[in-house]
Amino acid sequence: MDADKKIVIGKKQTLRALQRNEAQRIYISKDADLHVTKPITDVCKEKNVEIIYFDSMKDLGASVGINVNAAAAAVLK
Numbered sequence: 309m310d311a312d313k314k315i316v317i318g319k320k321q322t323l324r325a326l327q328r329n330e331a332q333r334i335y336i337s338k339d340a341d342l343h344v345t346k347p348i349t350d351v352c353k354e355k356n357v358e359i360i361y362f363d364s365m366k367d368l369g370a371s372v373g374i375n376v377n378a379a380a381a382a383v384l385k
Contacts, residue, residue, distance in 0.1 A: 309369030314384040316374050319344050322380040326351045331382040333358045334374065339364040348380050 311331070316325050326329040326348065334352050336345050338361050346361040352359050365377035372381045 315381055316384065317369075317372055317374060317378050318346045319348065319380055322337055322382040323351065325353060325382040325384060326357060329355070330384050331357055332385045333360060333383040335360050335362060335368055335378075335381040335383070337362050337368045337377075337379050341363050344379045 316322060321333060322331070326334070334348060334357055336348060336359055349359060351357075362371065365379055368381060369376050369378040371379060
């Protein structure tokens with residue numbers, strides 16, 4: 309995990325980081341609802357940003373240091 313990097317968590321913040329070209333890498337949970345993750349993956353493909361998938365929202369949340377489930381997160385540049 310990128311301990312020295314700033315991370316934003318959640319659909320809105322992740323999309324905002326992508327649209328501002330601030331996202332270096334995106335984390336997405338495979339068990340999150342498609343209506344949450346699809347807009348993010350679409351922008352990632354458009355802007356050619358790397359996506360790393362996690363099996364569950366619980367795993368993703370834990371990996372970014374929060375004790376709640378997370379559908380998406382972005383590592384900022």
